[in-house]
Amino acid sequence: MLTRRLPATVEPYRLAANHERLEGLVALGKLARLADEIGEQEGDAVAALQFEVDAQRRHLIAGELQAELRMPCRRCLQPMTVPVSSRFYLAVVGSDASAAEVPGEYEPVLVDDEQLDLLGAIEDELILSLPQVVYHDEADCAVSREQLSSGDVSAETPSRPDSPFDVLKALKGKL
Ligand SMILES: [Zn+2]
Numbered sequence: 682m683l684t685r686r687l688p689a690t691v692e693p694y695r696l697a698a699n700h701e702r703l704e705g706l707v708a709l710g711k712l713a714r715l716a717d718e719i720g721e722q723e724g725d726a727v728a729a730l731q732f733e734v735d736a737q738r739r740h741l742i743a744g745e746l747q748a749e750l751r752m753p754c755r756r757c758l759q760p761m762t763v764p765v766s767s768r769f770y771l772a773v774v775g776s777d778a779s780a781a782e783v784p785g786e787y788e789p790v791l792v793d794d795e796q797l798d799l800l801g802a803i804e805d806e807l808i809l810s811l812p813q814v815v816y817h818d819e820a821d822c823a824v825s826r827e828q829l830s831s832g833d834v835s836a837e838t839p840s841r842p843d844s845p846f847d848v849l850k851a852l853k854g855k856l
Contacts, residue, residue, distance in 0.1 A: 687728060693773045693797040696732035697740040704729040709748060712804045715733070718811060728803055740773040741787065745804060748765045755814045757823035767810040771802065 687705035709722035726748035780789035
């Protein structure tokens with residue numbers, strides 16, 4: 682089992698020159714921007730990063746990550762576990778000017794003073810891979826189908842215009 686933690690920062694030029702591969706855990710509870718998006722997290726993400734230099738002397742990182750995040754169900758607002766996984770391709774650049782020359786499949790990451798903010802880059806990827814909205818399965822949701830159809834919670838649903846049930850109701854009303 683993987684128990685090693687990834688370092689917060691790495692030297693990407695050196696790692697790429699040596700074709701190194703880093704694998705390790707990232708403590709989700711330390712990622713403040715992720716917490717701003719979906720609330721406090723616990724547990725770890727698992728990440729693997731392969732550092733390479735290509736024929737054009739670009740310093741590249743191919744990464745993979747997996748995590749189980751806690752996100753609020755849009756219907757009942759209770760937390761639910763959401764598996765997230767992502768593959769990403771980063772190109773290390775030293776300036777905004779060279780970022781413009783990175784080929785389309787790569788995301789430029791700006792490196793200052795030869796140090797890459799590795800945790801920041803992984804946090805960015807996690808945030809990019811978040812689903813827009815999540816719902817429990819109806820059987821598991823605190824707001825059951827019976828409540829929805831019997832009207833127990835209908836008093837509050839009109840105030841949530843983004844609920845798909847309201848959209849459905851509006852559509853049915855038009856037909
Ligand atoms: Zn729910």
